[in-house]
Amino acid sequence: MCANRAIGLPDDQDELTAFIVGLWNQKATIMIGAVLGGVLAAAYAFLSSPVYQATMILMPPPKNGIAELNLGRIKDTELAEYSVKDVYEVFQRNVQAESLRRDFFRNVYLPSLGEEARNSSLDDLYARYVKKIIISPEGRGPTERVTVSVLNGSPQGAVEWANAFVSKADAAAKKELVENVNREVDVRARNLGQQITLLRQNAKVAKEDRIVRLKEALAIAQSVGLEKPPMLGGRLSEEISTGMSGDLTYMRGTQALQAEIKNLEGREYDDPFLVSLRDLQMRFETYKGIYVNPDKISVFQLDGEIEQPDRPVKPQKGLIVAIGLLVGGAFGLLVALLRNMSRKVFKKA
Structure with missing residues (x-):
């Protein structure tokens, strides 16, 4: 104690x-x-004031949703096929882009405000606005998803904003993909067009050179009085017949030379005589015929339906x-x- x-x-x-x-x-x-x-x-x-949240869960598109992008993309065209991953990456980049947020802020968010609220500082308005749209990537690989959550003062407004935001991202991604396809196809088509033009020009020059050589051989044949090829027997005849070109072209005789010169000078089109032309033309028409309809492209798919919220989150x-x-x-x-x-x-x- x-x-x-x-x-x-x-x-x-x-x-x-x-x-x-x-x-x-x-x-x-x-x-x-x-x-x-x-x-x-x-x-x-x-x-x-209550605040409602609408959520959209976005997943990679199905395989058949990108088939339109792969039109004409076969081995012969040397165009690489688009994969689901390629297309979905373009959509993800667009849905998370700052440019899309700014566009939605100017064209959707600001018009929804009252006149007094719009008179506030744009920086303050934008700071409040960015808290109303939440984008969260989830997962990796083929199961990767993007969750878009939108806050609004009314349940219907939240759903409308979510749909509008995702629709803008969808349109931007499709536009980028279609422009990429068109640019790639146009470049290849122009290259083939240049090859076709050069091939025709070279053929024309080669024909003119051929005519000059034939006329020179004709002059020689006329000077020696050779109208027809000499008739020789046995192996010597075969050797001379196969060698009637170059310096021996005149031995074909004036009749044959005049006929060929007349034929070449009267020929309007050299296309049938160009061996590789038809293949180039076929590839050129294949590229020119590629048209991608953006309405037939899917850059994402919705995981479930977007539901109108019935209880505020704030x-x-x-x-x-x-x-x-x-x-x-x-x-x-x-x-x-x-x-x-x-x-x-x-x-x-």
Whole structure:
């Protein structure tokens, strides 16, 4: 007993007991603080404008949804096929692009505000706006999804905004893909067109060169009086017949040379005599015939249907009231402690 007194335990116990009793005597103050905090929080919760959230879960498109992009993309055309991953990556980049957010802010969000609200700073309006559209990529690989959540003051408005935002991303992705296809096809078609033009020009020059050589051979044949090829027998005849070109072209005789010159000079089209022309023309027409209809392309698919929310996500009334009770109770407790301390100081004085 003496030891306990020496270390002061009884005094500490007395002080603790007095502290608890003092708080108990101030329970009305603590309760009033808690009730007051709860009432203020409830007033805020029930008077605040509700905020509804509409959510769309977007997944990679089906295989048949990108078939339109692969029209004409066969081995002979040297065009690489588009995969589901390629198309979905374009859509993901567009749905998360800052340019899309800015476009939606100017054309959808600002017109929905009242005239007084639109007079505020654009930076402040944009800062509030970016909190209303939440884009969250989820997963990896073929199961990768993108969740688009939109907040609005009405359930129908939230659904409309979500649909409008995703539709803009969808249109932007399709436009980019179609432009890529058209640009690639156009470049290849122009290259083939240049090859066809050069082939025809070269054929024309080669024909003119051929006529010059034949006319020179004709002059030689006329000078030696050779109208027809010489008739020789045996192996020597075969060797001369097969060698009637170059310097020996004149040995074909004036009749054959004049006939060929007349035929070449009267020929209007060299296309049938160009071996590789038809293949180039076929490939050229294949590229020119490629047309991608964006309405037949799918750059994503919706995982489930978007539903109109029936309960606001903000304010969370129960949570707000609970926090108000706790804060009010803590404030009442603080007041009670201050009152106890002031009384103790007064008694000692």
